[in-house]
Amino acid sequence: KAGVTQTPRYLIKTRGQQVTLSCSPISGHRSVSWYQQTPGQGLQFLFEYFSETQRNKGNFPGRFSGRQFSNSRSEMNVSTLELGDSALYLCASSPDGPGGYGYTFGSGTRLTVV
Amino acid sequence: KNEVEQSPQNLTAQEGEFITINCSYSVGISALHWLQQHPGGGIVSLFMLSSGKKKHGRLIATINIQEKHSSLHITASHPRDSAVYICAVSSGNQFYFGTGTSLTVIP
Numbered sequence: 001k002a003g004v005t006q007t008p009r010y011l012i013k014t015r016g017q018q019v020t021l022s023c024s025p026i027s028g029h030r031s032v033s034w035y036q037q038t039p040g041q042g043l044q045f046l047f048e049y050f051s052e053t054q055r056n057k058g059n060f061p062g063r064f065s066g067r068q069f070s071n072s073r074s075e076m077n078v079s080t081l082e083l084g085d086s087a088l089y090l091c092a093s094s095p096d097g098p099g100g101y102g103y104t105f106g107s108g109t110r111l112t113v114v
Numbered sequence: 115k116n117e118v119e120q121s122p123q124n125l126t127a128q129e130g131e132f133i134t135i136n137c138s139y140s141v142g143i144s145a146l147h148w149l150q151q152h153p154g155g156g157i158v159s160l161f162m163l164s165s166g167k168k169k170h171g172r173l174i175a176t177i178n179i180q181e182k183h184s185s186l187h188i189t190a191s192h193p194r195d196s197a198v199y200i201c202a203v204s205s206g207n208q209f210y211f212g213t214g215t216s217l218t219v220i221p
Contacts, residue, residue, distance in 0.1 A: 033209065043200065043211040056207035090157065098209045103147070105157040 004106035025093030032074040120212035133188040137201030149200040
């Protein structure tokens with residue numbers, strides 16, 4: 001079966017712009033969670049969506065937002081980009097919630113802010 | 115304060131050696147995960163544990179809930195095991211990650 005698909009794989013944006021990243025979960029998975037990975041901070045939890053509702057949110061500013069559609073696909077948006085937002089953004093899907101049985105990561109979107 | 119601590123940060127081993135990576139956590143958890151990340155970013159979930167021990171091929175993961183500690187063992191290590199190994203815990207609907215252990219296995 002198809003894995004978790006993230007698009008685009010690479011993205012270069014200018015400071016102050018906004019960006020939207022997409023994540024298509026494994027078919028049947030209702031939970032999609034988003035993570036930021038940087039060399040300095042490692043992996044950090046952004047938020048999790050389940051059945052179109054945000055169930056939990058990590059400690060990130062309001063510039064980071066997301067949504068989930070009825071087909072479980074999710075998007076993450078970052079507004080007013082800062083240089084420090086340069087990172088690998090990963091999403092993961094599972095049937096029930098972060099880390100649940102079947103928890104599977106996508107390959108990530110590498111965002112560079114210049 | 116980090117909810118999840120891993121050791122060592124870096125590890126170099128000769129092919130064939132037995133390897134242990136440790137993880138300690140400070141929060142109540144519903145499950146602990148071991149993840150493997152190869153260069154290029156792809157992350158694979160190796161194990162999800164809530165108690166005891168699990169084995170998959172040359173990989174063994176154990177958890178001691180009372181001591182809030184888990185270990186990942188690799189037997190007969192191979193250069194293809196070279197990767198970053200990350201411990202993560204599920205706590206409520208939050209997810210906390212360790213900083214990872216970078217393993218290099220030399221032929």
